[in-house]
Amino acid sequence: MGAFPADSVGLVTPRKIxxxxxxxxxxxxxxxxxxxxxxxxxxxxxxxxxxxxxxHALSGDHHAAGYSSETDKKPGWWDNxxxxxxxxxxxxxxxxxxxxxGGCRGSTGPSTINAETGEPWGPDFPLLTVRDWVRSQALLxxxxxxxxWAAVVGGSLGGMQVMQWTIDLPDRIRNAIVIAAAPKISAQxxxxxxxxxxxxxxxxxxxxGRFYNHDVIPxxxxxxxxxxxxxxxxxxxxxxxxxxRELKAATPSFNYDVEFEVxxxxxxxxQAFVDRFDANTYLIMTKALDYFDPAREFGDDxxxxxxxxxxxxxxxxxxxxxxxxxxxxxxxxxxxxxxGRDVSYALIDSQLGHDDFLMPLPQxxxxxxxxxxxxxxxxx
Amino acid sequence: MGAFPADSVGLVTPRKIxxxxxxxxxxxxxxxxxxxxxxxxxxxxxxxxxxxxxxHALSGDHHAAGYSSETDKKPGWWDNxxxxxxxxxxxxxxxxxxxxxGGCRGSTGPSTINAETGEPWGPDFPLLTVRDWVRSQALLxxxxxxxxWAAVVGGSLGGMQVMQWTIDLPDRIRNAIVIAAAPKISAQxxxxxxxxxxxxxxxxxxxxGRFYNHDVIPxxxxxxxxxxxxxxxxxxxxxxxxxxRELKAATPSFNYDVEFEVxxxxxxxxQAFVDRFDANTYLIMTKALDYFDPAREFGDDxxxxxxxxxxxxxxxxxxxxxxxxxxxxxxxxxxxxxxGRDVSYALIDSQLGHDDFLMPLPQxxxxxxxxxxxxxxxxx
Numbered sequence: 212m213g214a215f216p217a218d219s220v221g222l223v224t225p226r227k228i229x230x231x232x233x234x235x236x237x238x239x240x241x242x243x244x245x246x247x248x249x250x251x252x253x254x255x256x257x258x259x260x261x262x263x264x265x266x267h268a269l270s271g272d273h274h275a276a277g278y279s280s281e282t283d284k285k286p287g288w289w290d291n292x293x294x295x296x297x298x299x300x301x302x303x304x305x306x307x308x309x310x311x312x313g314g315c316r317g318s319t320g321p322s323t324i325n326a327e328t329g330e331p332w333g334p335d336f337p338l339l340t341v342r343d344w345v346r347s348q349a350l351l352x353x354x355x356x357x358x359x360w361a362a363v364v365g366g367s368l369g370g371m372q373v374m375q376w377t378i379d380l381p382d383r384i385r386n387a388i389v390i391a392a393a394p395k396i397s398a399q400x401x402x403x404x405x406x407x408x409x410x411x412x413x414x415x416x417x418x419x420g421r422f423y424n425h426d427v428i429p430x431x432x433x434x435x436x437x438x439x440x441x442x443x444x445x446x447x448x449x450x451x452x453x454x455x456r457e458l459k460a461a462t463p464s465f466n467y468d469v470e471f472e473v474x475x476x477x478x479x480x481x482q483a484f485v486d487r488f489d490a491n492t493y494l495i496m497t498k499a500l501d502y503f504d505p506a507r508e509f510g511d512d513x514x515x516x517x518x519x520x521x522x523x524x525x526x527x528x529x530x531x532x533x534x535x536x537x538x539x540x541x542x543x544x545x546x547x548x549x550x551g552r553d554v555s556y557a558l559i560d561s562q563l564g565h566d567d568f569l570m571p572l573p574q575x576x577x578x579x580x581x582x583x584x585x586x587x588x589x590x591x
Numbered sequence: 592m593g594a595f596p597a598d599s600v601g602l603v604t605p606r607k608i609x610x611x612x613x614x615x616x617x618x619x620x621x622x623x624x625x626x627x628x629x630x631x632x633x634x635x636x637x638x639x640x641x642x643x644x645x646x647h648a649l650s651g652d653h654h655a656a657g658y659s660s661e662t663d664k665k666p667g668w669w670d671n672x673x674x675x676x677x678x679x680x681x682x683x684x685x686x687x688x689x690x691x692x693g694g695c696r697g698s699t700g701p702s703t704i705n706a707e708t709g710e711p712w713g714p715d716f717p718l719l720t721v722r723d724w725v726r727s728q729a730l731l732x733x734x735x736x737x738x739x740w741a742a743v744v745g746g747s748l749g750g751m752q753v754m755q756w757t758i759d760l761p762d763r764i765r766n767a768i769v770i771a772a773a774p775k776i777s778a779q780x781x782x783x784x785x786x787x788x789x790x791x792x793x794x795x796x797x798x799x800g801r802f803y804n805h806d807v808i809p810x811x812x813x814x815x816x817x818x819x820x821x822x823x824x825x826x827x828x829x830x831x832x833x834x835x836r837e838l839k840a841a842t843p844s845f846n847y848d849v850e851f852e853v854x855x856x857x858x859x860x861x862q863a864f865v866d867r868f869d870a871n872t873y874l875i876m877t878k879a880l881d882y883f884d885p886a887r888e889f890g891d892d893x894x895x896x897x898x899x900x901x902x903x904x905x906x907x908x909x910x911x912x913x914x915x916x917x918x919x920x921x922x923x924x925x926x927x928x929x930x931g932r933d934v935s936y937a938l939i940d941s942q943l944g945h946d947d948f949l950m951p952l953p954q955x956x957x958x959x960x961x962x963x964x965x966x967x968x969x970x971x
Contacts, residue, residue, distance in 0.1 A: 395836060397827050397830065398827070398851070398853040399825075402830065402853050405853070405857055405858075406815060408847060409814070412847060413811040413815070431789075431793040435793070438782075438786045439819070442782045450778035450782065454778045456884075463617075467874065467878075471778070471781050473778040473781050473785070501836075
């Protein structure tokens with residue numbers, strides 16, 4: 212037990228929450244029941260007013276902090292930010308992290324069994340929206356006895372969920388921490404997603420999404436999708452700093468084997484992803500990204516959308532992020548200001564690109580710490 | 592005949608040049624003979640001192656200007672720039688445009704017949720470098736009786752060939768016009784190329800490059816590669832301006848059919864490319880891009896490399912180009928200045944991205960026109 216660092220939440224065990232209420236989805240279909248796998252860190256206070264929800268991004272899951280076993284070498288994906296004394300301080304807050312509906316880490320999704328057929332859902336699993344996730348997360352909050360989150364926090368696609376919370380369920384969120392996000396993705400972002408999807412959909416081993424029944428996975432397509440994602444998570448400068456354009460050998464090989472370090476990195480990242488992620492979930496996640504557009508039902512005016520909100524906002528962007536650039540975060544801030552909302556904005560000097568929202572950059576963590584330190588635990 | 596615009600070179604007919612000299616390649620192999628398909632516009636003067644070579648980019652070919660038939664609706668790929676009275680003025684210059692070795696529009700390449708086997712070369716065709724192309728183009732110049740080009744002109748990968756000419760054959764080029772290029776591609780660029788290659792190589796219908804014998808083409812992979820290329824040719828802003836994030840229908844379809852205009856555009860571009868381009872050529876072109884690094888044999892010092900050069904330089908970059916950004920062109924300019932070379936630099940205000948080097952932007956064409964107007968027809 213003493214093996215874990217002192218500022219770690221230590222050993223964590225996920226649990227499965229069965230949500231028996233029907234969930235009506237934006238696509239028009241209804242899930243009569245669904246399950247969400249969660250982890251929690253810290254202790255819920257008597258008034259249930261100190262809860263923070265962590266919303267994950269495209270490939271994230273419930274395992275945000277701590278270690279899954281005594282011998283686990285790698286902690287959760289946001290362990291540098293969540294723990295005793297860390298920016299999201301588990302001495303003070305009760306932190307809830309979930310695998311979203313549609314995910315592939317135990318929550319109901321395309322790779323789980325459809326009770327109606329006894330087979331994996333596969334392509335029959337409904338496409339989801341960020342609104343659907345907020346609805347599902349609200350049912351989760353009900354089940355946990357949390358009427359109002361002290362804060363909802365998320366980066367990238369997670370930040371979109373945070374914004375949607377403030378608009379759809381304004382009384383249930385006191386603080387919204389929106390990191391490296393955008394009010395909606397750009398045509399270029401959609402284009403990248405579309406290529407990733409086509410890579411998966413056109414893989415002969417995708418079998419129309421029913422690859423589970425064929426004992427194969429569409430590994431070529433999923434690998435390409437992940438490799439492409441990686442380019443957009445890193446800045447050009449970061450790639451240059453990390454790999455330069457170093458040849459692995461002294462001279463070119465004049466064949467299609469790995470020649471440059473960056474190729475080796477990408478192939479490795481792609482393969483590692485294939486081993487842990489589900490292709491149908493990847494498709495669902497990219498579509499949710501494409502669909503996200505909270506201004507749409509408010510006459511395409513984001514500030515009108517944010518007039519629904521009651522939360523206080525912290526918006527964080529990173530200088531080197533070209534996937535969701537600071538300009539996109541400023542659009543969010545501008546709309547919040549127009550809507551008369553209470554908003555703080557931090558632009559963090561960074562090198563790595565979009566992935567910096569996962570990094571323990573001191574300036575970034577100070578911003579989060581000082582914002583969270585001012586959060587009252589009183590319900591509003 | 593009167594159907595063509597007055598400033599067009601009109602009807603053009605490609606011709607095949609057989610080059611019987613052996614060509615030693617950087618990979619160590621030698622081609623005993625090769626053929627290049629070319630078009631020429633304008634008239635070579637008696638001293639053969641008014642010739643301009645056009646070097647094409649990744650997916651280009653010899654058909655740069657004019658019309659291939661009386662009923663041809665679309666002129667060559669750079670028709671807006673080449674013709675009587677146009678920036679590359681065929682009233683004054685004799686313009687040579689070729690399909691590079693390794694191409695797929697008639698020049699010797701992977702889809703042509705290997706005399707040794709009587710079958711298409713396929714994967715047995717050697718990987719090429721920009722230096723190899725310069726060697727091949729020099730043999731072409733010999734055959735055409737051109738000792739020294741008045742100018743060599745190219746954008747993107749074409750610009751790299753221009754730079755290599757100045758370093759490898761300094762006495763044979765008086766002016767170098769390097770457009771939207773880079774001294775070597777970045778790790779991010781290599782990463783994009785690698786994903787494009789993996790898309791093709793992993794397509795089951797690639798058959799190790801011998802798809803010709805199977806009566807199929809690796810269309811899925813080639814389509815993905817082209818879609819990905821397109822994202823990098825256009826700026827985020829251009830994509831936004833062109834497609835916004837408009838849904839094709841009033842509401843989302845919640846399936847994987849085309850939903851956004853940008854998806855429709857990309858799929859169309861991908862399919863059109865599959866119908867006209869060869870997958871092995873695409874692989875060869877991307878590798879040549881990756882390998883290009885003229886500073887490498889000069890102690891990684893580009894200015895030392897450029898000390899070989901005798902040409903005058905015009906370097907042109909475009910503000911909205913993120914594939915080969917203005918910063919990369921400034922690296923070229925800086926090295927040329929350090930090397931004591933005569934260099935002009937123009938940064939063109941643009942919106943579209945990398946593709947702007949093909950567009951008739953007035954500022955851009957004025958820069959080309961005025962530079963070319965000052966070119967003397969005298970050999971040096």
